[in-house]
Amino acid sequence: MADTARSSLTQSRPPFYRDVTVVKWVVQIFVLAVVIGSMFFLASEAGDNLRASNVPTDYDFLSVNPGIDLSEGIDRDPDTGGRALWVGMVNTLRMALAGIALATFVGVIIGLCRLSNNWLLNKIGSAYVELIRNVPLLVQILLYGSVFANLPRVTQSVGPISGWLHLSNKGLSVPRFHIADGFYQWAIVVMVGLVLANYVRKKRVGIQDLTGDDTRPIRSALLVLLGVSAVGWFVHPVFGFLNTPLRQISEGISLIPQAAVQVALAVVALALAVRWVIKFLDARRSPAGLAKLTDDDYFRIIFALAGALIMVFVVLILWPGLSSWLLNAVSDFFTVLSEKFGNGRSGRPLDVALPDVIQVGKFPNYGPSGLNLSIGFAAVFFGVVFYTAAFIAEIVRGGVLAVPRGQSEAANALGLRRWTVLRRVILPQAARNMLPPLGNQYLNLAKNTSLAIAVGYSDIVQVGQTVYNQTGKTLPVVSIWMLFYLSCSLTISVVVNFFNVRTKIVER
């Protein structure tokens, strides 16, 4: 019976051009071929055109002096193209990180305003969100920039609080806290303090669980940390001895041969792939045996192994420099770290410098000692902060509204105070809803800092544009941009995912 059924099935098998499996793979491979073919074609055209215009595509410009001055950053007059791009990256990252912090703060406040029962606050929140959200960011940045540029000129006694807070058409200058001599030695003490504080907190929580007393674990842990840090402020020179062991580590690493690292990287790549495949197969194995693998599963396995082999190829043959670069980077890192210890460092770990105004030549300008926010930085910074805050406010509002009303009712019935309800019941649950879209907004903020090009703040895009205008290496610069932004995106999604997994409801 079964046999006849099967034979009739095989007999009525459709011709190959109507066979689903065959057609499916033919179509896919055809499309893949078209995509790869057209990319290859475009690349070859670009190569021809570039050769015709005498602009070879290489990355030499990274080690050549570009002859450009940057408006701001850790190095205003970079020696090499690579250094210039690095300054741009640091500027972008600085803006993005500060922006994320402030935008979250403003956004949460506006979001809570929109949730408030108070009519006025509610309206202020709505007006803010609607106004900011519906005007393009670029227009806002340009507007802020032109408003800041029309502030009064710098004079020797510039306001509003002379000596502390200077505001002029050169930007904002405020006192700067900076890392001083003994910071790294002190950081060791603080780390010890952190470990101690954590120990105290756990202990206290244990007592609280046991006896039911309010032992205030967080408060005591903070006290311990503060105490240790305060003591460390004076005794940190003790850790100056770390200089020697760190230098020895650095020298030890530089002794490792390059081939060893290459082999190690190759082995790691292969091992990761094999481990992944084994896990993958394990997941498809039940007590009844291995489940039938679909085309898709085979595809994934082949993809993983091929990826590992490509990595091995890259590490061993295509780019051996990667391994020596890794070695040098790690060794340099320890050298730099060792120099932070000893050498008679006994000063304060942190210090503060007041802003100053200097006059070189005809016009006065801000000196280097204060923390100076240029007009460009301020325009982009406030632009992205206000803009993103409007979206974050909506996310906060949505997240809080998505918490079932029963939760707050139950908390009220327990007799908790309003603030406690918000802090202990509503916000933790809302945070779970808010995290994924919040991560998206952080990503958008990081990408939006690229609009700095419109007001001349030296972020990676602006520096990159200056570099390729000087050297003509457009394609390499664009590739560096893309790599940089893609790795930023990846980092932010990894961080957000980490918290997302942590806050997820554990399901059985």
Place this chain on the structure above:
Amino acid sequence: MGSGISDAFDMNAGDSIGELPGKPVEVSSNPAEWLKKNLFANIANTLLTVVGGIATVLVLRGVLNFVFSEERRWDAVRTNLRALMTLAYPESQYARIWVSVAVLVTLVGLSSGLWANWGTIRVQRLCRWGMSLGGFIILCILLREPSVLLDSNGIVLRDSFSEPVRESFSSAMMSRSTWWIVGISFGGSGLAGWYRLDSTGRTKTVSATSTVLVPLGVLVVSLWVAPYGHYAYSDGLFIAEPGERVALSTSIPWTWLYLLLLATMVLGRFVRNSDLAGIAKTLVNVSWVISPFVLYWVILRDPDFDYAHVVSTDLPMGLLFGFLGSIILWWLTRSTGETARIFAVCLVGIAGFNWVAAAFGWYPMLQKARISFLLLAVAALLAPNFVGELAKRKKLVTYWLTTMLLVHYMATTINSPSTVDISSSEFLGGLSITLFVAALTIMFSFPLGVLLALGRTSKFPIFRVLSTGYIEIIRGVPLITILIFFSVMVPLFLPRGMELAELAAAITGYTLFSAAYLAENVRGGLQSVRNGQFEAADALGLTSVQRTGFIVLPQALRVSIPPLVGQVIATYKETSLLAIIGIFDFLRVANSAIPSQTAFLGVKREGLLVVSAIYFIFAFTTSKYSQRLERRLGVGER
């Protein structure tokens, strides 16, 4: 695609649900109770109110003093209004601009008449709006600081500390009499309505259409009576006559446009109740889709046809494709069969090979012939869906002939030189180019985004990897790098001898960028389609193309309408980046063209404020309108 969405909107356009059904009618309480409940409920609340109130007053006062400061050069914007809208479109051909606006107004009027889905608004709500608007205006009048005094030469008077001398508070209040009248009339009518009407009167509704049309009408009438001032720029001469009425060249077209809006709305209403409603809706949808092309290339660009070439080449080619294609399609649809499919696949092969040949320059062929071949292949692939009755087959042939007519006409038009007399390469600029780019981007990125979304959710691994990679890479990098990439790099990628205008490169970049985001929105919709729908489609024996096209996509798109509207608004806002890559959109006009005029050197903030206001009005009304539609149609709730 356009009709799909409109049909979704049209589901229950017949009945006029105004407000949310479950929303209780607010019982009127007296002002003191309202204040106590909403502003001064307890100490913390009172404190917040005071802090918030002070902050509001300070911010509002700062903004007012900034906007109405004696340093502001608003005449810069007034004089350059035309430049902001159309840049340097020649004066002699300006009628073309008005015709384009008229076409858009006609489409708006017809659509709102035909679909009539604006709903109604409660009188109570109108009263509240009137009161808030009136109160806000009066608050602004009180908060703005008195204006400075000018001497007889128009120079600001200054006291001994060189601070400007301001008029006294009372005379400032007196000099703002016009604003007092406006504020009091709004607030007063709102208040009167609120207290005159009893609770049944307040729950009465008026149509939303009239609440839009009446203020618009008032604005149009005010063009004829109110002294807005006459400002213009012609032949290098700035004309600024404050206190005059606007020129007739402004008031007459706007009056006609308003009347046209009224007429087309009435016409739409009239057609809606007749038998022609269905075909009229299709026509209006198609007109919306082709309007950017027709407006830009036919009306505004005014092609200068080379009639000898048209008769010798363009016309015969169009006729050839039209008639041969019709015969082939007619033959393909005679009965279901393997032959049709094999033939269609062969056609796809030929069409594809044509493009490969184009890339390597193997044999010359007009670009539109290649496009027509491709379209014929697509039509042949769709042919099995039109097999059967005579009416169906006729429909396919009609579609084919219409498409060929449009494609060949547009191709000829685009290839002809423009008659518009302008020195720069781009004949249009300002707001019009912004809207054009936004429209084309949305139109092109929609199909691409849907394809990418289907690819990402497909069971085919290679498609999935390709689409996922594309979407994630594009979403990981900022738009500006993509735009720079396209405006700088595209010339390098093209085969020698082929050129792409700067604007086309920009639109390509926008489309590719926007498609990735659109794909994610559509994917959300696709994932919300329940498994049962797929199974039911399979049980009916539909092919996978039919299942996707008729069962899955309509439901998915319906769910993703709200994020899609959000994407449309985002795309519109993103067009501001055109200014960075050197296209004269209206942001660039305000940011660099006006400040470089000798008469208005460095006057930038005024223009930027106006640009933000225009962006705000478009984006805000679109989002409010879409929210209204969503609420009324319950999109996303089913």
